[in-house]
Amino acid sequence: MTFGPIDIEFLLTIVPLLIKQGAVITLELTLAAIFFGTIIGLFIALLKISRFKPLAMIGALYTWVIRGIPLLVQLYILYFGLPSIGIELSAKTAAITGLSICGGAYIAEIIRAGIQSIDKGQMEAALSLGMSYGQAMRRVILPQTYRRLLPPMSNEFIALMKDTSLVSVISMVELLRTGQLLNTTYFRSMEIYITVGLIYLAMTTIFIYIFNSLEKRLSVSDGN
Numbered sequence: 414m415t416f417g418p419i420d421i422e423f424l425l426t427i428v429p430l431l432i433k434q435g436a437v438i439t440l441e442l443t444l445a446a447i448f449f450g451t452i453i454g455l456f457i458a459l460l461k462i463s464r465f466k467p468l469a470m471i472g473a474l475y476t477w478v479i480r481g482i483p484l485l486v487q488l489y490i491l492y493f494g495l496p497s498i499g500i501e502l503s504a505k506t507a508a509i510t511g512l513s514i515c516g517g518a519y520i521a522e523i524i525r526a527g528i529q530s531i532d533k534g535q536m537e538a539a540l541s542l543g544m545s546y547g548q549a550m551r552r553v554i555l556p557q558t559y560r561r562l563l564p565p566m567s568n569e570f571i572a573l574m575k576d577t578s579l580v581s582v583i584s585m586v587e588l589l590r591t592g593q594l595l596n597t598t599y600f601r602s603m604e605i606y607i608t609v610g611l612i613y614l615a616m617t618t619i620f621i622y623i624f625n626s627l628e629k630r631l632s633v634s635d636g637n
Contacts, residue, residue, distance in 0.1 A: 419604050427595055428608060435591030436612050442505075442587060443574040443616075446512035450573065453513060454520025459550070461525050472521070479518035485579050487511045492583040508580035508587075516573045523565045527558035560631040567624035571617050578613075588612060 460472030479487070492507040502510065531554050539549035581590035592609040596602055 419607070420601075423599070423601065423604055424608055427599075427605060428612075430595065431588060431591055431608060431612055434586065435588035435609075436616065438586065438591075439574065439577050439588040439613075440616065442508055442512060442577045442580065442585075443570070445509045446516050446573050446577075447570050449509065449513035450516030450520050453517025454524055457517060457521035458524035458528065461521065462528060476518045476521055479515055480522075484511060484515045484576055485582065487515055488580060488583050504580070504583050504585040507583055508577070508585045511580070512573060512576060515576070516569065519569050519572075520566070523562060523569060524558070526565075527562045528554055530561060531557050560628065563624055563628045563631070567621065570624075571620055574617060574620065575613065 457472045457475050460468045461476070463469045463472070488507060488511040491502055491511050492504065495502060528550075535553055535557070536549055539553040540546070544552065577587055578589040580587060581593065586594070588609055592605050596605050599605065
């Protein structure tokens with residue numbers, strides 16, 4: 414059965430392959446990059462708002478350098494450049510590392526902005542109650558930033574998912590690369606790349622739904 418130039422039977426043949434051999438890997442890369450990127454982002458954000466200027470400068474330097482260099486170049490450095498100094502990373506390790514480092518720089522800016530949006534008086538009040546800076550940050554400031562962070566964080570996580578398509582340049586077989594390999598066999602670019610696009614769309618839609626649900630739950634718990 415055909416629908417215009419698209420052969421539906423062919424689509425039904427390649428969809429399981431694209432999901433099993435590509436989408437699953439894309440999802441793994443995305444979740445790993447979100448996990449490590451968030452840890453890096455939180456650490457860098459705390460450095461940037463530190464009152465100790467050398468630490469703040471290190472945080473600022475990190476975000477300046479990483480945001481200023483395209484992710485594609487960072488992946489080339491990790492996968493093709495590091496072996497020249499004796500450090501060899503597998504394609505998957507280089508992909509997760511590159512995505513996490515790059516995502517961490519953007520997440521750091523989101524977290525920093527979220528923390529600094531909290532009224533300074535709350536930190537001063539927590540310190541006056543005898544809390545240390547770390548305790549005040551962990552118990553008072555960070556819990557209040559969660560709901561404010563969700564919309565920009567969801568955008569960044571979706572961007573990370575789409576950025577996984579770049580790791581195909583370092584031989585990582587994710588969703589796009591799986592589509593490219595199928596195209597070298599069947600030479601049916603239209604059906605294959607439309608299907609790849611629709612699978613990306615489905616995955617990003619699921620992410621959006623999850624974040625919207627979280628945002629609504631937090632709004633309800635806050636009484637808004």
